[in-house]
Amino acid sequence: MSSVKNSYEQNGDKTTEDFIKQSKYLHLLCCEIQKSLSNYLKQDGSNMEELVKVCESLPMISATFVELSQNKTKPSPLFEYSYNHWKTKIWSHRLTILYLINQVVSIDIVKILEYHEENENILILFIFYNELLAISNTTEPPGINMVKNTCSTLLKPLRHMSATKILQILAQQRAEKYSHQLITILLNIYHNSKDLGYPINENLQDDEIDGSDNSSMEIYRTLAGYITPPQCSVIPPIDDTSMSITGSRKIVLSDVAQLDSLILSEEQNLAALLIPISKISPSMLGANATKISKSTGCVQIRKKVQLKINDYYQQILWGEVGTTSEHVLLWWGPEALGLASPQTGHLIKSWLTKFISTVSVPNLVKTALHSLLDSLCSHVTLTSWDELFRKALVSACYQHSRHITQDVGEGTKIGQLFFDVFNDLVLLNNQCEGPNWTLEDLEGLPLVEQIPILHRLDHSVHTVRLWVESRARQLSNYWNMNQFFKVTQNDVNICLHALSQLQLANQTDLLGPDSSVHVMVCCKMRAKLVSEVRVNIEKLQKVANLCIDNTLTTVCRTVSLANLQMVFPDSSYWRQQIDEMPQYVSGYVEDYLDEVLRPVLVSTNTLSMGIQQKVSGLVLCIMCEAWLDHIYIHQIRFSEWGALQLLTDFGAIPTWLIERVTLTSDVRNHLLNTEVLKRCEGVGRLLLRHPGEHISMSAMPPRKKHDSGDGTPRTPENMPAEMYVPNQEQWLQLRAPRHNKTFILCCGNQL
Numbered sequence: 001m002s003s004v005k006n007s008y009e010q011n012g013d014k015t016t017e018d019f020i021k022q023s024k025y026l027h028l029l030c031c032e033i034q035k036s037l038s039n040y041l042k043q044d045g046s047n048m049e050e051l052v053k054v055c056e057s058l059p060m061i062s063a064t065f066v067e068l069s070q071n072k073t074k075p076s077p078l079f080e081y082s083y084n085h086w087k088t089k090i091w092s093h094r095l096t097i098l099y100l101i102n103q104v105v106s107i108d109i110v111k112i113l114e115y116h117e118e119n120e121n122i123l124i125l126f127i128f129y130n131e132l133l134a135i136s137n138t139t140e141p142p143g144i145n146m147v148k149n150t151c152s153t154l155l156k157p158l159r160h161m162s163a164t165k166i167l168q169i170l171a172q173q174r175a176e177k178y179s180h181q182l183i184t185i186l187l188n189i190y191h192n193s194k195d196l197g198y199p200i201n202e203n204l205q206d207d208e209i210d211g212s213d214n215s216s217m218e219i220y221r222t223l224a225g226y227i228t229p230p231q232c233s234v235i236p237p238i239d240d241t242s243m244s245i246t247g248s249r250k251i252v253l254s255d256v257a258q259l260d261s262l263i264l265s266e267e268q269n270l271a272a273l274l275i276p277i278s279k280i281s282p283s284m285l286g287a288n289a290t291k292i293s294k295s296t297g298c299v300q301i302r303k304k305v306q307l308k309i310n311d312y313y314q315q316i317l318w319g320e321v322g323t324t325s326e327h328v329l330l331w332w333g334p335e336a337l338g339l340a341s342p343q344t345g346h347l348i349k350s351w352l353t354k355f356i357s358t359v360s361v362p363n364l365v366k367t368a369l370h371s372l373l374d375s376l377c378s379h380v381t382l383t384s385w386d387e388l389f390r391k392a393l394v395s396a397c398y399q400h401s402r403h404i405t406q407d408v409g410e411g412t413k414i415g416q417l418f419f420d421v422f423n424d425l426v427l428l429n430n431q432c433e434g435p436n437w438t439l440e441d442l443e444g445l446p447l448v449e450q451i452p453i454l455h456r457l458d459h460s461v462h463t464v465r466l467w468v469e470s471r472a473r474q475l476s477n478y479w480n481m482n483q484f485f486k487v488t489q490n491d492v493n494i495c496l497h498a499l500s501q502l503q504l505a506n507q508t509d510l511l512g513p514d515s516s517v518h519v520m521v522c523c524k525m526r527a528k529l530v531s532e533v534r535v536n537i538e539k540l541q542k543v544a545n546l547c548i549d550n551t552l553t554t555v556c557r558t559v560s561l562a563n564l565q566m567v568f569p570d571s572s573y574w575r576q577q578i579d580e581m582p583q584y585v586s587g588y589v590e591d592y593l594d595e596v597l598r599p600v601l602v603s604t605n606t607l608s609m610g611i612q613q614k615v616s617g618l619v620l621c622i623m624c625e626a627w628l629d630h631i632y633i634h635q636i637r638f639s640e641w642g643a644l645q646l647l648t649d650f651g652a653i654p655t656w657l658i659e660r661v662t663l664t665s666d667v668r669n670h671l672l673n674t675e676v677l678k679r680c681e682g683v684g685r686l687l688l689r690h691p692g693e694h695i696s697m698s699a700m701p702p703r704k705k706h707d708s709g710d711g712t713p714r715t716p717e718n719m720p721a722e723m724y725v726p727n728q729e730q731w732l733q734l735r736a737p738r739h740n741k742t743f744i745l746c747c748g749n750q751l
Contacts, residue, residue: 016075016083019068023086026064030093033057037100041107048121051104055121058128065094069135094132098158101129105161109169123280126161133158163277163284167313170273175320178262179328182321182368185258187335190351259365263314270313274301285309318364322371329372330379337376342384349376353431377428377449384424385456389463392417396467407486410606415491418464422498425457433503448522454529457502461536464495465543472547476555481599485615488547489607492540499537504530548615556619560596560626567591568630574642582645585652593656596623601661613670624653624676628683637734638687647684653677675724682725687735689722 033054040050068090075083105125159165274285278299282290289305292298301309330338337345356369395406395414406413432450468487475484567588600619604612631646638646654672657663663671725731 015071015073016079019071019073020079020082020086022064022068023090026061026068026090027086027093029057029061029064030090030097033061034093034096034100037097037104041100041103051108051121055124058124061097062128062131065090065132065135094135098129098132101125101132102158105129106169106173109166109173120276120280123276126166126284127281129161133160163286163309164312166284167309168316171313171316171320174266174317175324176328178266178317178321179324180333181262182259182325182365183328183333185256186352186355187333189256189355190348193351256359256361259361263362263364266314266317267310270310271306274306274309314364318368319371322368323375325368325372326375326379329376338379338383342380342387345376345380345383349373349380352376374449377431378452381425381428381449381453381456384428385421385460388417388421388424389456389460392421393463396471409490410486411490411494412483412486414467415487415494418460418467418491419494419498421460422457422495425453425460426498426502429453429457430501430503433505451522451525451529454526454533458529458533458536461499461533461540464492465536465540468492468540468543469547469551472551473555476547476551479555479559479596479599481603484547484552485603485607488544489611492544496537496541499540502533504533548618552615553618553622556596556622557626560592560623561630563592563595564627564630571634571636574636574638574646576641577639578641580641582641582648584648586645586649589649589652590656590660592623592627593653593660598661601663601667605662605664609664609666612664612667616667616671617674620653620671620674621676624680628680631683631734632730635734640688643684643687643735646687647681650677650680650684653680678724682720682722683731685720685722686725686728686731689732689735 036050036054040054105122108122277284278290278301282299285301285305288302290299290301293300330336337348352369352373356366356373361369392414395417408416429450432453468491471487472484475481475487569586569588597616597619601616604615607615654677657668657671722728
C-alpha cells in the first residue's frame with residue numbers, strides 16, 4: 001500500500017511540476033502580449049506591427065490556456081503554495097488579456113471598413129477573445145474578477161462577442177462620421193434652398209407654405225443633382241463579390257441623391273466585411289448562414305442572411321446617427337447651432353419639418369431625421385424659453401419701483417414679454433398636436449418633445465399669476481391705479497389671449513392593451529401636465545377679480561383713512577355755532593375725491609363697461625364708508641351748523657361726478673344710484689334730529705304731498721335717507737344741541 005501511495009504522489013508531483021512549468025511559460029507569453037496590446041492602444045492603433053505580432057502568438061497562448069484549464073490534479077503540500085500562486089497568476093493574465101482585447105476591438109473595429117487588409121487581424125482577435133472567454137472558469141480562484149475593479153468595463157461580466165456585437169460596435173463607431181455627412185448635406189440644402197427661392201418659414205407658421213405646390217420638389221431634385229458628386233467618387237470601388245448584398249434587392253432612390261449614396265456605400269462596405277468573416281469564422285454568423293458555391297467552390301453567405309444582417313446594421317447605424325447628429329448640429333459642427341440665436345433654431349426646425357414632409361428621403365434616413373427634429377425641437381424649446389423667460393424675470397425685478405413704468409400699448413413691457421413667452425410655447429405645443437388622433441398616430445407623436453413644453457408652460461403660467469398678485473399689491477400700496485389696471489387687466493388679458501390658442505387633445509382614451517409602455521407612460525405624464533396647465537390657466541383667469549376683490553379693497557380702505565387723517569378738519573371745525581346756512585363745500589372734499597376716486601375713474605375708462613361699473617362703484621362705496629368710519633371712530637361731535645356742513649359735503653359727491661370728471665352715462669348713472677350716497681345723506685340728517693323723533697317712511701316734496709294718497713308705494717327711491725343707515729342710535733350720540741331755528745336745506749326741505 002505504501003509503495004502505491006508513494007507512486008501516486010510522485011505522479012501527482014510530476015503533474016504539478018509540469019503545470020508550474022507551463023504556467024511560467026504562459027506567464028512570459030502573456031506579459032509579452034499584454035505589452036504589445038498596451039503599446040498598440042497607447043499609439044492609438046497606428047503600429048500595425050504590434051497587432052501582427054500579437055496575432056501570431058495567439059494560437060500558442062490559447063492552446064496553453066486550454067491545457068492548463070483541464071488540469072484537475074490536487075497538488076501535494078510541498079507544491080501547494082507554488083501551484084496556487086501560478087494558478088492565480090495565469091487567471092489574472094486571462095482577465096487582463098480579455099480586457100485589453102476588448103479595448104482594442106472596440107477602438108479598431110472601425111478600421112475594418114476603412115482598411116480591408118486589417119480585417120483578418122481584427123477577426124483573429126475576435127476568435128481568440130471568444131475562445132479564451134469560453135474556457136471553463138470552474139477552477140478560477142475566488143475574487144479574480146475584482147483584480148481591475150476600478151475599470152468600468154470589468155464591473156460587469158465580460159460577454160461573448162458575436163456578429164451582432166461586431167455590428168453594434170461598428171455602428172456606434174461609424175455613427176459620428178455619417179452624422180457629420182448628414183448635417184453637412186442638410187445645411188447645404190438649407191442654405192442653397194434660400195438662394196433657389198424655396199419658401200423658408202420666416203414667420204414660423206407652417207400653414208403659410210402651400211404644400212400643394214410641386215415647385216419645391218423640382219427645386220430639391222435640381223439642387224440634389226447640383227450638389228451631389230458623381231457616385232463613382234462617393235462609393236469606394238470594391239470587388240464584384242461584395243456587390244451581391246445590394247444586387248439581391250432593388251434600391252429605392254429618393255429625391256436627394258447624396259443620401260442614397262450614403263446608404264449604398266455603407267452597404268458595400270459591410271459586404272466587404274462579411275466576406276472574411278465567412279472565410280475565417282463562419283460560425284459567428286450563426287448556423288446554416290453560409291453555403292458552398294457550386295460554381296467557385298468558395299464559402300458564400302446566403303442572401304437572406306445578408307439582407308437580415310444588412311437591415312440590422314443599417315437600423316442600428318442610422319439610429320445612432322439620429323442621436324449623434326443632434327450633437328453635431330448643435331455643438332460639434334463648424335456652424336454650431338447651439339451658439340446661434342433661438343430664432344435661427346426656429347427657422348431651421350421649421351424648414352426641417354417641411355423638408356421631411358415634402359421631400360422623398362430613404363426610410364432609414366427619415367428615421368434619423370425625425371430623431372434629429374425631436375432633439376432640435378427640444379433645444380429650441382429650451383433656448384427660446386430660457387431667453388424669453390429670463391428677459392421677463394429681469395424686467396420684472398427692474399420694474400419693482402414706484403416711478404419706473406415701461407408701457408407697451410395698453411399694457412406693460414413685462415406683460416408683453418410674458419405674452420411672447422406664451423406665444424412661443426403655444427406655437428411649439430400646437431406643432432405637436434393634431435386633429436382626430438388614432439392609436440397609430442399616437443405611436444408616432446413626439447410626446448417626449450411635448451412634455452418639456454408643457455412643463456415650462458405650466459411653470460410660466462404659475463409665475464405670471466404670482467407676478468400679477470405681487471405687482472398688484474405693490475402698485476395698490478402706491479395707489480398707482482394706472483399701472484395697477486394695466487397689469488391686472490390688460491397684461492392678464494393678452495396672456496390669456498395667447499393661451500386661448502393652446503391645443504390640448506385628449507389622448508388617454510386612445511390608450512389600450514396594444515399601446516407600448518413608452519407611449520402609455522408619456523401619455524399619462526402628458527395628461528397630468530395638461531390638467532395642471534388647465535388648473536393654472538383657470539387661476540390666471542380669476543386673478544384679475546381676486547386682485548380687485550381682495551387687494552384693492554383692503555388697500556383702498558387704508559388709503560382712504562390715511563387721506564382723511566390728513567385732510568379732514570379737526571373737531572372744533574364741526575362744533576362751530578354759526579347762524580348761517582353753509583354755502584360752500586369744505587375744501588377737503590375735492591382733495592379727498594381727487595386723491596382716491598379720480599385715479600380709479602381715469603384708469604378704468606378704457607376697460608369694459610362691467611369692469612368700470614364694478615371697480616368705480618366698489619371704490620366709491622369703500623371711500624364713503626371710510627369717511628363715515630373716520631367720523632365715528634374719532635367721535636367727532638357736530639353742532640347744528642356742522643351737521644349741515646357735513647350734509648353739504650356729502651351732497652357734493654354727485655356734483656363732482658357730474659361736473660369734474662369725464663364719465664360715460666352708464667357709469668355715471670351707476671355711481672349716482674349707489675346706495676352708499678343715500679347712507680351718507682342719512683347720517684347727515686340723523687345728526688340734525690332729536691332722540692326718539694319719528695322718521696317718516698316716505699320723503700316727498702311738500703308740493704307733491706296733496707297729489708299722493710295712502711296708496712303711494714314705498715320704494716327705495718322715495719324712502720328717506722335715514723332708513724339706509726344701520727345703528728341709528730350710535731349716530732344720534734354725535735348730534736349737537738339743537739337750537740329752535742329753521743334752516744332751508746339745499747334740497748328744499750325744512751328742519
